[in-house]
Amino acid sequence: MTDTRTDAGPAGGPEAPRLTQYAHGGGCACKIPPGELEEMVAGLVPQGALAHAPGELLVGLDHGDDAAVVRLPGGPGLPAAVATADFFTPVVDDPYDWGRIAAANALSDVYAMGGTPLVAVNLLCWPRDVLPFDLAREVLRGGMDVAARAGCAVAGGHSVDDPEPKYGMAVTGTVDPERLLRNDAGRPGVPLSLTKPLGLGVLNNRHKTTGEVFPQAVETMVALNRDASRAALAAGAVCATDVTGFGLLGHLYKLARASGVSAVIEAAAVPYLDGAQEAAREGYISGGTRRNLDWVAPYTDFGDTDELTRLLLADAQTSGGLLVAGEVPGAPVVGELVAAGDYTVVVR
Template structure:
């Protein structure tokens, strides 16, 4: 059968979920991994699966460690070029989140060949290539399959000095949290699916999700930066909870200080919330303490799955100005201090 030629196709109509909202719910994932058997870990493996970090890190020598990661998902938008850009930006982010420099990518492509025009598939790949070019890396190969739903992403490799690896487990009491991008991508994507998002809202969503987290490379040079991750499918609460668990401390989050994309709160109040938000809360809500006054809408914002979200930095109070200045130089104008790490049980506390 020949591939269709109609270019007026809604990519999101092929997918049961979109972007990082496709992730397996955190509670289900924990149950799956709990049943996996252990295996010998070589001493060169600096970061593996033990803290649910953003990427694996393998020490090559005294000067170099290899970062390896992969990320892929179904369409979060209908424009194929934008979908490719978002997926590639999201995948590369995990290298930056370890403090590394990306060096190469491999494409992961699954497409319903008999349902999608080949031109549409080509535009998805071109979108990914454009972001890799911006990051200064080649797409050196990959793998393709004929699948029921469109799937696109990358395997990404990077390099970092072994002494400058930034894990998600090394936050310290007294650290301040800085978020590099505003929240709300999942909520805007839900509005987009219901044809409720206007051109300016879509533009803000695309700008946010296609902005490479390049500050991660420079953050690795700052001794005051203790822990680093990026906010994706488990929402801000989920990824902050990973930092708290890794450090064995309490992460105190200040709701009024969290930056949001334009009109996100209004969309959430109108019910534009993803199913992944509820699954996230079901998976880790028992480890979160919400202050009186935190509304269901605010809870939805905190659990909203972010596709290609911002870096989340845990740094010494003395390093805050330097970290914020670094973000601003790279064009991350919404970067903000949103809380701190304090002594206490491994959980997140949200203040109103």
Template sequence: MDQIKLTQFSHGGGCGCKIAPGVLSDLLARMPAGVLPADLLVGTDTADDAAVYRLNDRQAVVATTDFFTPIVDDPYDFGRIAATNALSDVYAMGGTPIMALAIVGMPLDKLPPEVIGRILEGGASVCREAGIPVAGGHSIDVLEPIYGLVGIGVVDPARVRTNAGAREGDVLLLSKPLGVGILSAGLKKGILTPAGYAEMVKWTTTLNRVGARLAHIDGVHAITDVTGFGLAGHLLEMCRGANLEARLEFDRLPVIDEALHLVRDGVATGASSRNWASYGASVRLPPQAEEWKRKLVTDPQTSGGLLIACADSAVDEVQAAIAEVQGESGAVIGRLAAGDAEVVIG
């Protein structure tokens, strides 16, 4: 069992295997438009993290699903990372998870039951940490291993935080450092150090549970999680939802140390280039910016942090909440302003 490396079975791991945002937009545009019920508070129109359906004036259901191929070789770590990533979408809407369903696809002719069992154990351990059961699921025999969850949560309809809620003048904060995709590329190349791997697992298994608390801070207007489309891509979704321009300060972006060294040496995922091809026309970097800076802001983040738009008056309370939940306060990285829906990086 110890000799099996899960990443050898996947063409792209973690959120780096997502369909490129440009292609996804084309696919979604082909979906037939139907009559949407008034109680569907959040659907597909604002590129938010989960669907939200109102049950009554005080309760709404948050529903999401997320799964991917292995980003690490260790089966237990893979299960933990995939589960943490899936539940993040519930937290990003301001919700609290109440249960999960497992999504399991495994090449049964290549992986022994012990390995598959460890993946499921890893996912279940994260659900226990979140205080929810794995209440069911579905499994199939496939060519590449995939694992993830359907996450079901609840939220007060008045506390739902969507991309469209961001306001002009809002401060932008990021709750986790960037660089997970870069570290995963380093792992595949065999150049990631044990310390770098430990940092990667630490951040990808840190639940974004603070999102449920942030939704109760009146000055917090929008929350999204940063995953496969990279910081620039998910921030651009927020800009488009609110019809605002984002102005980022590159030097204030938090980055995992080893990821910074690797990307400066040219290490990056193919998904980074696909991301840029999809939305680069709406992202402005300084003309003299080095290539690695573009790779960093488009780096796919598996189980990345929360991107938060809030009033100046709420910044201290937001950072205190993040610090209390995960030990570090996150970083102020920029601001939203009137303008075209694009990301300007200085």
């Protein structure tokens, strides 16, 4: 279903500002490209500081996992702390929906580790002389509503006067250190399940360009990954990541590399949102998606896969689903991990 409104949505009628027009990118597509990011953080492992830390760092910078995990001091049996931060530019024009999407996206990092969020703080950048604070209040309200649905308290935050609007959250939660989902625990012979369809990037880019509203994309982005995380743990999974700005192929390559395996994707088994393939055919491909494809291409065997499918598999998602090494009830199996030492991804 497509809503062809071209105004900003319910926050102020036809004269309300279109938030996506105040941002150079949208959602997780505005991330620093993965190759540039890895080069920037290479070698940033603060061993000296860790030697004196009161807790044991279980998951840190080593493999670019979704969140940090620290075992709390005090002996066995205690939960570990999981911490993350995520924020981005407007991905939709409706401020309330943007707040909901950004909160669900930040909470997803905790769920991707198998954890439960406890408390979040807001991160807000706002052009105070350009956009009214009524819109900012709607953004914050959306974030609080999603956090409440997750059972996560929101306690304050930090705001900055910025030429470009940005919003997200820093989230702290708990996780059983013996039942972590992490991106370096993949093993050969394990199927790959994807818990949300792809296509968010192209639909969001079409929205930014034309003003068309795609309720199916908004519904997907505001959906929490809580149930998918719990189902993965119940099925015995130990390896997962969420699929966001680096696209399915980018996040799968990182998982395969961290786990020392390769992966196969069955292109025909990958689900897409209604309208996503049409939007891709019509050229609504973000720069972030093209950068993703450029990054993974040297490590991917595409065979005779067409260019459109390649772009969709690299599509920069915002608040996407979990990619789980294991079978998750209700989620399609889209591939498997295979034994190999070159960390390649094969698309067939």
